[in-house]
Amino acid sequence: MNTKLYTLITGSSEGFGKALAIECAKRKMNLILVSLPNSGLSQLTESIIQNYKVDVVPIEKDLSIEENCVSLFKEVEQMNLSVNILINNVGLGSTMFFKEGSIDFYQKQVKLNVMVATLLSSLFLEMLKTHQPSHILNVSSLSCFFYLAKKQVYGATKSYVYSFSKSLRAELKSDHINVSVICPGGMNTNPTTIMTNQSNHWLARQSIMNPDKVAAIAIRELLNQKEIIIPGFMNKLFLLIDKLLPDFIIKMIANNHVNKFKSYNIGNKNHGQQLISQASQP
């Protein structure tokens, strides 16, 4: 077995996953980066190797297909790579009324947001147990705490990730596997999300964070073995307000705020560009 240790990050060609990869490389952690085929992963790999002098292994797979999760694990084993940190980042976002989404889209969203984190945690469990301590970081969302219109399936998948992480943490404590969950608010990661973030209410716009900053907080707090990571002052404040104000006021604020969101599902990669050109029209 290769004596080097690796951090495996899913969905790492772009957005928050890419920011996490760069943050880990800055900390001299070797990487296994997993993203869709033809997603620019080889260019990112070259650039990280050149800039940070760490080992980077790119693996291109569509993780929404269950067998690919299994073949990912087998490839890692066959290459004799030893994973001590698993970061379940890959996820499909959406902001739309339930009737606007297709069955195919919801199936893919549930598979990517729920099944991939579950399957990979299970597949890599024995390998993680061989290192002390080892870590699993699951990427949830602040929306897992608020039951928002236009976020029904997305929010529910992120509630699953939150609940799964907390239970798994309790269970794996005796194996010295730390499980942390991060719940970011809005991050400017891709054109579609940037556009949705811009259409937010003023107060919500104050909480939008740069993915690089969130990634630095995520890795620092993961290594500190923090259970729940809420990045940013404004996001912590939203959670506090949620605890303090009566439920009906929270619902009023939240739904008034959500109705301002433009509908999108991130499965449509051109949608952000379409929204941007619509917005720039007089």
Ligand SMILES: NC(=O)c1ccc[n+]([C@@H]2O[C@H](COP(=O)([O-])OP(=O)(O)OC[C@H]3O[C@@H](n4cnc5c(N)ncnc54)[C@H](OP(=O)(O)O)[C@@H]3O)[C@@H](O)[C@H]2O)c1
């Ligand atoms: N952005 C936010 O405001 C925000 C807020 C809270 C939580 N989050 C969570 O943060 C995570 C990352 O979000 P993001 O905004 O960075 O997303 P993103 O910009 O869409 O990036 C997603 C990454 O996953 C890859 N990917 C997509 N489908 C895949 C598949 N089937 N198999 C393998 N890789 C796949 C993408 O590759 P391609 O480039 O090839 O598509 C890309 O590298 C998600 O779990 C999301 O729910 C995001």
